[in-house]
Amino acid sequence: MYNQYKNINFKELCNELESEFIQKMNETQIKEDEHDFNGIKEGLKKGICYICGEPLDYVDENNPCFHWLINPIIKKKLLIKLLYSGKGLLRLYGYLTWVANSDKPFVNIDDTSEGNDCNKIFETTIRYKEFEWTFSLAKTDFEGHSGTNSDYSHFHIQMKKNGKVIIKFNDCHIPFSDHDKLMIEMMNQDVMTYIPSYEAGLNIFSELDYDEVLQLMTRPDSENSAVFRTQTLIIIPKHCKKEVSAKFQELQQKTNWTAPKIIEYLNKEFGYGIIYMTQIIPTNPITKSHRK
Incomplete structure (x- = not known):
């Protein structure tokens, strides 16, 4: 995967920051996450999208929004347009897990590794009411399929509604966003650790006392x-x-x-x-x- 952030030494940059500044940034992020999660939760109760402020059944074809994924009447072609609109893996995944946890915590997200193929880097299924999404990322997806139209780093998603498949895994080869690439490189350089909070699923119980x-x-x-x-x-x-x-x-x-x-x-x-x-x-x- 081409990553424009690969040549940046994030460890060196972080070492120049004072520990108090880093701690304050983390505390600010925790407060923002709490505010945004509660906003999404309250918005769903009222039928309003917290992100764009429109009703959940509202669609502006020129402005794809995350809430399209929980719109019960939206067309497949618009969902695919959303997936290719540059949102990327982490933001799509984060939104859907927060939506799922706003209904019931943990049990709507199977992020465990049980049953996963050894060639899969990441595979998680998320449920919210009549909807279900599965994210899948294999090693070959991350590397890109050489000699094909999908020779770039990408991930796959399957979407179901009331048990019926709306989007199949192979319908889309969704590219990583710049935000994804930045986060991946920072994790690869061990300057950032992923600790699930409002996106936590069943796997968290294998890590708790x-x-x-x-x-x-x-x-x-x-x-x-x-x-x-x-x-x-x-x-x-x-x-x-x-x-x-x-x-x-x-x-x-x-x-x-x-x-x-x-x-x-x-x-x-x-x-x-x-x-x-x-x-x-x-x-x-x-x-x-x-x-x-």
């Missing part, structure tokens, strides 16, 4: 709004079974704590010595599509 996740979980108002469910095996000492059962039911009624949190509380406060083992199971997680 299991016990910490359990402590953060609370019971939802309804099962439909639940992102995860837990299965807990509990072993209660015989001498305190009745007492534990009564206190357990009382805490379930008074709090929104999960079973592990209640057990931890009872063990700490009363020294019951309850043994438990909990499994966290995503509720209705997306099933990844694979490009053959």
Whole structure:
């Protein structure tokens, strides 16, 4: 892949910056991300695109916008026009993951490596309501297909609506944007680390401490709004079974704590010595599509 940023020494440039300045930039970016994510989330509730300010079903053919991807009546030719409009991989991916996480966090994005072909650099499936998108990038895509019309670095996308394929993987060979190339080169030079935030999917749970996740979980108002469910095996000492059962039911009624949190509380406060083992199971997680 030709990259105009390859000859820039980003490490050298970053070394000239003061650590306080870099920290302030990171803090500013975190605040901007929070503001933009909340803006997208509120806009979707109102049926308005946070980016262009128009209704989600509005289309200006001369000004492609990300919200075209969630427009239920848009034509395929306009979607392809959007994909080739220079948005690039990272911005398209970022928008769709934020949209997906505005509905339910994590479970609408399968960014795990399970089942991926060893020749794939990147393959992720994203779901939002009736829509589904799969991004695919193989090593040969990144290098470009020599001797063909797609001899440039590119990625592929598949789009479905209500389970029906609207855009096939091989319909488009979408080029990387200049922004993509800049980010890729900075990551290659180890001056930038990708840490998922509002675009995080199921893979984040392989990186988190299991016990910490359990402590953060609370019971939802309804099962439909639940992102995860837990299965807990509990072993209660015989001498305190009745007492534990009564206190357990009382805490379930008074709090929104999960079973592990209640057990931890009872063990700490009363020294019951309850043994438990909990499994966290995503509720209705997306099933990844694979490009053959």
